[in-house]
Amino acid sequence: MITTNRLPRIGSHVSIRRGYADAARTAHLIGGNAFQYFPKNPRSLALKPNFDRSDANACAAYSMEHGLLSIGHSPYPVNLAAEDPQVQAATRDALLNALDITDACGSVGLVVHFGKFSGPDPLQGYKNIIQLINSVLADYRGQALFLLENMAGEGGQLGTTFEELVNIRRLCAYPDKVGFCLDTCHLFASGYWDGRNWPELERRGIELDLFAQVKAVHLNDSVYASGQRKDRHAQIGRGQIGLAGLQALLQSPHLAHCPFVLETDTGGDGTHRTEIAFVRELAAGKR
Numbered sequence: 001m002i003t004t005n006r007l008p009r010i011g012s013h014v015s016i017r018r019g020y021a022d023a024a025r026t027a028h029l030i031g032g033n034a035f036q037y038f039p040k041n042p043r044s045l046a047l048k049p050n051f052d053r054s055d056a057n058a059c060a061a062y063s064m065e066h067g068l069l070s071i072g073h074s075p076y077p078v079n080l081a082a083e084d085p086q087v088q089a090a091t092r093d094a095l096l097n098a099l100d101i102t103d104a105c106g107s108v109g110l111v112v113h114f115g116k117f118s119g120p121d122p123l124q125g126y127k128n129i130i131q132l133i134n135s136v137l138a139d140y141r142g143q144a145l146f147l148l149e150n151m152a153g154e155g156g157q158l159g160t161t162f163e164e165l166v167n168i169r170r171l172c173a174y175p176d177k178v179g180f181c182l183d184t185c186h187l188f189a190s191g192y193w194d195g196r197n198w199p200e201l202e203r204r205g206i207e208l209d210l211f212a213q214v215k216a217v218h219l220n221d222s223v224y225a226s227g228q229r230k231d232r233h234a235q236i237g238r239g240q241i242g243l244a245g246l247q248a249l250l251q252s253p254h255l256a257h258c259p260f261v262l263e264t265d266t267g268g269d270g271t272h273r274t275e276i277a278f279v280r281e282l283a284a285g286k287r
Helices: 020-029 053-066 085-104 122-138 162-171 184-190 198-208 243-250 273-283
Strands: 009-013 034-037 069-073 109-113 145-149 178-183 214-219 259-262
Touching: 009 069, 009 273, 020 034, 020 053, 034 259, 053 069, 053 085, 069 085, 069 259, 085 109, 085 122, 109 178, 109 214, 122 145, 122 162, 145 162, 145 214, 162 178, 162 198, 178 184, 184 214, 198 243, 214 243, 243 273, 259 273
Parallel strands: 009 034, 009 259, 034 069, 069 109, 109 145, 145 178, 178 214, 214 259
Antiparallel strands: none
16 A cells, blocks of 8 residues: 655646746745646647747756646647547647647646547547547657546536546557546546545545556636536635545545646735645645
């Protein structure tokens, strides 16, 4: 059994408005030892081919010097299950571009949503996901991982369970390049986690050998109750999950190696400084 006394790395999503290295400095200055960022425009599949590689390398150097772990997040329009060949091609190029930037920044990986499929045969959705992942990773040579994120079930049924994550990775042509990012709000919204059954999920994750591939956690409370399939993030302790459930997850030895990243609203100072401090106390059992 895994045992550890190490507190998890806590941080938040930060802006790259002033560059990648500045994002790392901001994450550190607000008390985090982890952070997430968008490598490129989050609302478009347009490429960013001429990104400042020296700035990205400075981000990697600063993170290493200060013990920061980071993850990139792919653009919102990315849908691995897309049917349209033109959308698939644009998505493939956008993901390769984002992976290149994420790798240059020294990040653990690039978070990519599992995908949504509205067709009559969900198996075709899974096939589309696997084929597109294979197409991307066939031409990718970096070290940053392709991190599949579980879904809340809002607008589609795919990607809400541990079993789906594990099986998609197993069926990929390049499984060593694929890991997972668990989103707590998504787990809760989907009904897979009810805030009280973490020990059960932990046992299932062990059976599936899931946790060795979990490389990051999106730490979000939920505005709505478990099973409502509504992806609306709340600040930690101000939603429906409950502090006991979140603390159990934070203290899980199977996730101790992961960066925990907040994707919640910022505080009055425009940062997550206060929430990061709160989560750190929660993880340490002081709340």
